[in-house]
Amino acid sequence: MKKARKQRLLLVIFIVVVASLGVGLVLYALRDNINLFYSPLQVQSGEAPFDTRIRVGGEVVTGSFSRASDSLIATFAVTDGAAQVPVQYQGILPDLFAEGEDAVAVGRWSREGVFEAEEVMAKHDEEYTPPEVAEAREQAEKVKAGADQSKRPDN
């Protein structure tokens, strides 16, 4: 091989190696920083991992909201119609957060069975439903419908 060609080959190999290393690192960092969404049903059936940053969302259960009297700790439950997940959050809730409305929480599912939220997002206008919440609700309805059908023969 000629010297120039050999140099060029080495350069190409070098670029390929460095680029794939770079891409690999980026993908690795990406994996660490993505927050998967779980529906309350998935959380309660044990699909959600413990102590990993995830998102959970659904309708805030009416009557479940309470706030500590001396701090900003708030507790409430979210539901997709099939299961409920208790959520604990310290801080200021968004303007449109309310019982009976949809909310998505980012945080960790603890072994004590409480979702410790770092951030709570509510819908930002009257008609908007977070798409993952809408989908989770449909799934839950299907599961419930399936359960009803399987019960029917017994009745």
Added chain:
Amino acid sequence: MIAELGHFTLILALCLALAQAVVPLFGAALNNRLWMTTARSTACGQFVFVAISFICLTLLFINDDFSVRYVADNSNSLLPIYYKISAVWAAHEGSLLLWVLILAGWTLAVALFSRTLPLDMVARVLGVLGLVSIGFYLFVLLTSNPFERLLPFSPPDGSDLNPLLQDVGLIIHPPILYMGYVGFSVAFAFALAALMSGRMDAAWARWTRPWTNAAWVFLTLGIALGSWWAYYELGWGGWWFWDPVENASFMPWLAGTALMHSLSVAEKRGLFRSWTLLLAILSFSLSLLGTFLVRSGVLTSVHAFASDPERGVFILIFLALVIGGSLLLFALRGSVVARSASFDWCSREAFLLGNNVLLIIAMAIILLGTLYPLVADMAGWGKISVGPPYFNLFFVPLALMLALLMAPGAVMRWKTNELSDLANKGLLMVIASLTLAALTLLIAPVGFKVMPWLALSTAYWVGLWTLNDWWQKSESGRGRWAGARRLRGSYYGMQCAHLGVAVAIIGVALTSYYSEEHDLRLGPGESTSIGAYRFAFHGVIDVAGPNYIARRGHIEVFREDKSLLDLHPEKRHYTVGGQVMTEADIDGGLFRDIYAALGEDLKTEGAWSLRIYVKPFVRWIWLGALLMSLGGILAMLDKRYRRLNRASVGAGRSTRGAVLGAD
């Protein structure tokens, strides 16, 4: 009648855009002078008709014509007049009309200020702009017509403008951002014209540079305004969220910044030519991608108003045609303009190459993080979101590296430099900036932290190189003043923009590491201390605004037990739509902002949850962006663009097709 007139003139504008695209492009291909000369007149006509259409829509808003669906959805008779006008571009349909108006405006500007360009170049540039316009007119007319009527059952009153958008920042943010987005279409058109004609010389770069600068200035201002708006209007005091919509505007900015720098190499040294063309295509494609991301509703965030799949598919096809078509042209013709020459690794070219590589890597990483959730959703890997830690992890070191390269790169000579001079000076600069940064952090009573120290050192590094370079270059026999005046506009533009980067780095670093953010519970008469300040909460009263009722808090700020100022943050309830808005009150200053916002009424003894933040140097972020824009304007106004363009016309005519000497 007005709605129909607006609709009709929009269709006429489409027809003119068709003529503007087809006739001159064929004229240029067949070398038919008459066909080529039509480009300017059709461009003017197109602008007139789309402007009439836009005025019609504005009149519909001013007249409260709620029989038009778009007006009924986004306005209300109670709205103040200036918000009625800004409501024109508050949602999907109107903002697209604004988009085509601005595109027609840029086209008109090219038509008017291109007297010195060769005719075939004008014809090709305007033709390409016409093609882009056709796509957008079809999009507006077929999928998002703002003039659609709600007949026979039109509502008596409109459902009001989203209160988030009832704000001065949002009156001017979209037009300026769009000026930037759409402005890259000019660089794109110049690039395609170069590919079609096979001519890409120093004169081409000189024509393209001011246009690219102009678009970049608008985009910089637009992004800064958006960040500023988010800071004071969204009610949680952040200034950048790595939200997909922000990323959508940031990616073309990064690509556009790379383009500006590679254009300088293309002008001065005739290098990086095909790379420059590729960057021009990339910048505009990313602008289109931004529109697609924001306007098709594939994202779910504050900015995504539309959620109509028909529109998404249209933009996707349009995007594929524009990107695919231009890349195909590039693949076929790119080699015609390519040229190679050698340069040393210690030269301005090499450093500008480094700048381009880093900017494009940053852009690619942001693109990956922005699109990954969409891809994952489509592939069924689950509903995911990518958090800010990912973006910060990569962007912060890349940005610091860019700034480190930027300072010596800007003072280097082309082709080759004596390494030893530079190394000696560099070592001195390193020591000086590290020491100065450490001293600053120790003297200002904030405490020493490693990251802000490094960031501050980088800012000083940029500042020292810049000032040192100016000091050397402004030396002259007739005194410093004469020497300083001799330096070019483009030189001052570059230095000003680079100092802007340093200022922005200072702002980002100090705000991120030294902000004190307290979310807390306070009852009337209670107070809290943050740093040197004490905040006393005096409770909440009810007040009425023009189209909302508000609960207004009163927070008195003390410094060393002296009353300093009063803050009145509000919680507004908009009566028509029922939306709730948090209106923060901010006492701004060059060195610190005091920020207060009402959280929730805790319904016990008048207690509220409050956000009280002290944010040092936060304004420097936007100040930096302003300096960058000012730099862009200074560079754009450089005399040589006018003078040399005029000179090159004669040369261009006599040596048609020849490459004009680069240096």
